[in-house]
Amino acid sequence: MTYEEILTKYEPVVGLETHVELGTRTKMFCGCKTDFGAEPNTQTCPVCLALPGALPVMNRAAIAATIQIGLALNCDIAEWCRMARKNYFYPDMPKNFQTSQYDEPLCVEGYVDVVVDGKEYRIGIERVHIEEDTGKTLHVGGATGRIHGATESLVDYNRAGIPLVEIVTKPVPGLGSLAPEIAKAYVAELRDIVRALGVSDVRMEQGSMRCDVNTSLNLPGEEWGTRTETKNVNSLRSVERAVRSEIIRQAAILDDGGKIFQETRHFQETTGDTRSGRSKETATDYRYFPEPDLVPIAPAPEWVAELKAALPEKPSVKRARLREDWGISEVDMQSVANAGAVELIEETIAAGSSAAGARKWWMGELARRANELDVDLAAVGATPAQVAALQKLVDAGKLNDKLARQVLEGVVAGEGDPAEVMASRGLEVVNDTGALTKAVDEAIAANPEIAAKIRDGKVAAAGALVGAVMKTTRGQADAKAVRDLLLERLGVS
Amino acid sequence: MTDLTRLSAASLAAKIASKEVSAVEVTTAHLDRIAAVDPRVHAFLHVDREGALDAARKVDAGEITGPLAGVPIAVKDVVTTKGVPTTAASKILEGWKPPYDATIVERLKKAGMPILGKTNMDEFAMGSSTEYSAYGATNNPWDLGRIPGGSGGGSAAALAAYEAPLAIGTDTGGSIRQPGAVTGTVGAKPTYGGTSRYGLIAFSSSLDTPGPCGRTVEDTALLHSVMAGYDPRDSTSINQPVPDVIKAAQLGKNGDLSGVKLGVVKEFAGDGSEPGVLSAFKDSLEALVKLGAEIVEVSCPNFQYALPAYYLIAPSEASSNLARFDGVRYGLREGDNGSHSLEEVMSLTREGGFGPEVKRRIIIGTYALSSGYYDAYYGQAQKVRTLITRDFQSAFEQVDVLVSPTTPFVAFPFGSRTSDPYQMYLADLFTIPTNLYGGPAISVPCGLSEGLPVGFQIMAPTMADDRMYRVAAALESAVGSFTPPEL
Numbered sequence: 001m002t003y004e005e006i007l008t009k010y011e012p013v014v015g016l017e018t019h020v021e022l023g024t025r026t027k028m029f030c031g032c033k034t035d036f037g038a039e040p041n042t043q044t045c046p047v048c049l050a051l052p053g054a055l056p057v058m059n060r061a062a063i064a065a066t067i068q069i070g071l072a073l074n075c076d077i078a079e080w081c082r083m084a085r086k087n088y089f090y091p092d093m094p095k096n097f098q099t100s101q102y103d104e105p106l107c108v109e110g111y112v113d114v115v116v117d118g119k120e121y122r123i124g125i126e127r128v129h130i131e132e133d134t135g136k137t138l139h140v141g142g143a144t145g146r147i148h149g150a151t152e153s154l155v156d157y158n159r160a161g162i163p164l165v166e167i168v169t170k171p172v173p174g175l176g177s178l179a180p181e182i183a184k185a186y187v188a189e190l191r192d193i194v195r196a197l198g199v200s201d202v203r204m205e206q207g208s209m210r211c212d213v214n215t216s217l218n219l220p221g222e223e224w225g226t227r228t229e230t231k232n233v234n235s236l237r238s239v240e241r242a243v244r245s246e247i248i249r250q251a252a253i254l255d256d257g258g259k260i261f262q263e264t265r266h267f268q269e270t271t272g273d274t275r276s277g278r279s280k281e282t283a284t285d286y287r288y289f290p291e292p293d294l295v296p297i298a299p300a301p302e303w304v305a306e307l308k309a310a311l312p313e314k315p316s317v318k319r320a321r322l323r324e325d326w327g328i329s330e331v332d333m334q335s336v337a338n339a340g341a342v343e344l345i346e347e348t349i350a351a352g353s354s355a356a357g358a359r360k361w362w363m364g365e366l367a368r369r370a371n372e373l374d375v376d377l378a379a380v381g382a383t384p385a386q387v388a389a390l391q392k393l394v395d396a397g398k399l400n401d402k403l404a405r406q407v408l409e410g411v412v413a414g415e416g417d418p419a420e421v422m423a424s425r426g427l428e429v430v431n432d433t434g435a436l437t438k439a440v441d442e443a444i445a446a447n448p449e450i451a452a453k454i455r456d457g458k459v460a461a462a463g464a465l466v467g468a469v470m471k472t473t474r475g476q477a478d479a480k481a482v483r484d485l486l487l488e489r490l491g492v493s
Numbered sequence: 494m495t496d497l498t499r500l501s502a503a504s505l506a507a508k509i510a511s512k513e514v515s516a517v518e519v520t521t522a523h524l525d526r527i528a529a530v531d532p533r534v535h536a537f538l539h540v541d542r543e544g545a546l547d548a549a550r551k552v553d554a555g556e557i558t559g560p561l562a563g564v565p566i567a568v569k570d571v572v573t574t575k576g577v578p579t580t581a582a583s584k585i586l587e588g589w590k591p592p593y594d595a596t597i598v599e600r601l602k603k604a605g606m607p608i609l610g611k612t613n614m615d616e617f618a619m620g621s622s623t624e625y626s627a628y629g630a631t632n633n634p635w636d637l638g639r640i641p642g643g644s645g646g647g648s649a650a651a652l653a654a655y656e657a658p659l660a661i662g663t664d665t666g667g668s669i670r671q672p673g674a675v676t677g678t679v680g681a682k683p684t685y686g687g688t689s690r691y692g693l694i695a696f697s698s699s700l701d702t703p704g705p706c707g708r709t710v711e712d713t714a715l716l717h718s719v720m721a722g723y724d725p726r727d728s729t730s731i732n733q734p735v736p737d738v739i740k741a742a743q744l745g746k747n748g749d750l751s752g753v754k755l756g757v758v759k760e761f762a763g764d765g766s767e768p769g770v771l772s773a774f775k776d777s778l779e780a781l782v783k784l785g786a787e788i789v790e791v792s793c794p795n796f797q798y799a800l801p802a803y804y805l806i807a808p809s810e811a812s813s814n815l816a817r818f819d820g821v822r823y824g825l826r827e828g829d830n831g832s833h834s835l836e837e838v839m840s841l842t843r844e845g846g847f848g849p850e851v852k853r854r855i856i857i858g859t860y861a862l863s864s865g866y867y868d869a870y871y872g873q874a875q876k877v878r879t880l881i882t883r884d885f886q887s888a889f890e891q892v893d894v895l896v897s898p899t900t901p902f903v904a905f906p907f908g909s910r911t912s913d914p915y916q917m918y919l920a921d922l923f924t925i926p927t928n929l930y931g932g933p934a935i936s937v938p939c940g941l942s943e944g945l946p947v948g949f950q951i952m953a954p955t956m957a958d959d960r961m962y963r964v965a966a967a968l969e970s971a972v973g974s975f976t977p978p979e980l
């Protein structure tokens with residue numbers, strides 16, 4: 001069955017659980033720093049190492065950020081709620097319980113609207129809650145870097161206790177064959193919303209935003225099917241691929257008369273499909289109970305109102321504004337948004353590029369490249385500053401379109417900024433008139449018949465000579481300048 | 494020369510302040526006493542001779558002054574002390590040296606109190622006799638063949654054996670008061686949140702309360718004032734001024750209780766107690782009436798459910814609190830010989846590191862929190878907790894404090910209650926309701942039963958710790974103190 005055939009037979013139901021690591025200066029329950037990439041175990045203390053006797057104290061900034069996320073997702077904010085302990089043993093979780101929220105989340109009942117193919121879809125938000133991150137385990141020795149065969153397991157607790165916000169959608173039925181695109185568009189929208197709040201850098205490639213995707217299939221008119229939870233979905237593109245591949249996988253099983261098991265699956269970046277995780281996990285009883293070491297969270301209504309008043313412009317409103325500024329259509333703007341390119345283009349313009357230039361590079365050459373590399377646009381290897389610099393070189397006539405593409409290729413390949421790539425690859429436009437005049441004169445001399453036609457007023461014939469000049473200058477000349485010079489030398493201009 | 498170990502903390506502090514004796518002399522006297530008698534008493538798990546003397550020297554050098562400067566103290570081994578072994582009397586923490594001081598220890602140090610060492614207890618504060626210490630029981634100085642109470646039997650015994658003039662205890666269901674009662678010493682459980690839990694190795698977070706232990710009510714009040722007060726590192730700490738317990742103790746010492754209404758808890762004044770305990774309790778009530786107090790009988794019908802509720806809430810929290818002891822980061826690690834997986838190492842460590850009572854409570858708590866059982870057990874226990882709190886609140890509308898015997902029976906012989914956990918749990922029958930409510934309570938010696946001490950418990954409303962000190966000091970002045978036989 002093709003994907004389209006599957007979707008004429010089955011209806012998918014999709015749900016997403018997204019974790020956003022907050023960018024607070026300090027951890028959730030202690031004063032440790034949260035800098036990314038620090039030496040292992042240098043950002044730890046008795047609290048986040050769970051030394052005997054240590055106690056947590058709530059980070060007010062993390063609560064504020066969670067409330068703001070909730071408000072931006074149109075949620076109700078709880079007047080009173082508690083943290084809960086989620087109990088399970090895992091070596092990178094120092095307390096062997098995660099301080100999280102269970103039946104009393106801080107934010108409930110919200111929604112996000114996304115537009116795909118010109119149609120708006122409302123994704124319901126069930127809850128937004130606050131919890132803490134775990135450490136990271138590294139298995140050393142053995143061939144695979146995995147736990148099997150490893151001789152040592154090392155744990156870095158720098159990440160343990162960093163505040164995480166979990167955003168859980170309601171199950172979304174009725175999306176049909178667009179389910180993968182809509183899931184991706186939702187995550188892109190969520191990312192833009194959170195980024196606009198400035199509470200997280202929401203970088204999927206660095207793990208500060210992570211997605212779990214729930215997928216099930218059912219026959220029309222029947223109950224929802226058994227869902228699987230796909231973890232390890234670490235890019236916008238992977239969200240789409242994970243939903244699609246899970247739909248295809250489940251449909252094949254169902255068509256064979258098989259059963260879908262409720263299980264955790266892991267997305268494979270390399271193959272684009274999902275693999276079964278430990279099915280044992282479904283049997284885990286987390287023994288949730290209210291966290292006795294922390295007092296309840298009871299945000300004052302005035303404080304919530306204050307946080308609400310401080311909310312930034314909504315990404316959808318901002319997009320409407322940018323669309324005006326950039327002078328593009330609604331459809332074009334939506335494809336910019338769904339490609340995750342709004343901020344990139346915005347920053348490129350801020351760095352000095354024209355709007356058209358910025359959009360052209362990000363949505364053209366770089367989008368193509370990201371697709372080839374199978375990465376998100378933001379991770380393609382070029383920064384907004386570099387793209388702006390490139391466009392400025394084009395505007396100054398130092399690069400033509402063809403050369404600019406080659407320079408960009410060098411930038412993406414990590415060869416440096418555009419100016420550096422241009423110099424090292426020797427790609428500058430030839431605009432030294434002496435050299436150009438020589439090339440033009442040579443072309444005239446080599447093609448006397450064409451030159452005669454032009455002199456007779458058949459200016460259209462100039463194209464052939466321009467081409468000849470471009471050839472001898474290996475494309476590094478500016479075509480317009482060549483043409484002007486040619487006509488001048490032939491006394492036509 | 495006076496035996497310095499026989500003096501109260503208040504008089505030692507006065508003598509040190511007036512330079513009549515030095516802090517080093519006082520500390521040395523107690524360290525010598527420990528060396529002489531602790532082999533028989535076994536109140537200490539670790540003695541920090543050098544640390545204590547260093548602290549004493551600082552006081553003698555005039556670096557620190559204060560109401561208890563230079564007065565040495567023993568600290569229950571469940572409280573972290575920087576660089577000094579802290580085991581909670583468990584094999585799983587054998588040799589662990591915390592890199593940080595508990596807030597209350599910081600306060601002791603700031604007050605210039607030399608810390609003599611760490612006292613024995615039931616493992617992770619789970620027990621009423623110290624028989625569940627992984628390092629052997631403490632013997633009651635009144636009769637070395639009997640239990641000193643628990644879990645804080647080491648701290649109480651150290652006081653009764655004159656090894657320390659003051660001690661720190663922790664009270665989750667009676668672990669300060671019941672040992673105080675059976676050793677003839679004073680033990681106070683402050684209002685929950687009145688003393689910081691930061692650095693107290695958690696047993697049951699919503700119940701654990703560090704508190705002062707002494708031989709006199711005044712000494713206990715002095716220590717209470719040093720250790721209590723708001724701590725931003727403990728989220729459940731109360732940000733309010735500490736009640737003036739010293740003034741209250743002085744007021745009570747004057748022996749005037751006119752206008753004070755004592756509520757006798759009907760449910761705790763009858764059959765449950767040994768006859769000798771009941772008669773000492775009744776004699777004490779009469780003594781208090783003579784001082785002007787009014788006795789009112791109060792019914793607290795839900796107190797009868799306190800014990801079962803406690804034995805669901807405390808183990809539930811403990812099952813989670815003790816999960817961190819897995820051999821990964823500190824303490825014991827078993828099975829790490831290359832032939833076991835990480836999960837197996839964690840499991841073997843816990844199997845080998847925890848004693849039987851700790852395992853029993855972890856299993857009970859794990860069960861009580863399990864899905865499908867939560868509502869029936871943990872959820873139901875929380876409802877009982879609310880009802881008990883209401884009993885206290887309505888009682889305190891009628892009376893100033895509630896009174897009862899501290900524990901139904903005097904110190905029992907070793908081994909007499911270990912075979913049946915319920916018999917052991919009964920030791921805390923009268924002390925547990927207060928923990929569920931969160932209010933303060935104190936045990937003060939009130940008489941002897943067949944030569945063994947009996948404790949009188951006074952319970953007060955939350956953040957009214959001063960009330961219980963006033964009554965306790967009055968009772969103490971009326972009945973006198975009780976001295977154990979020479980060791």
Ligand SMILES: [Zn+2]
Pocket residue numbers: 027030031032043044045046047048049161
């Ligand atoms: Zn920390």
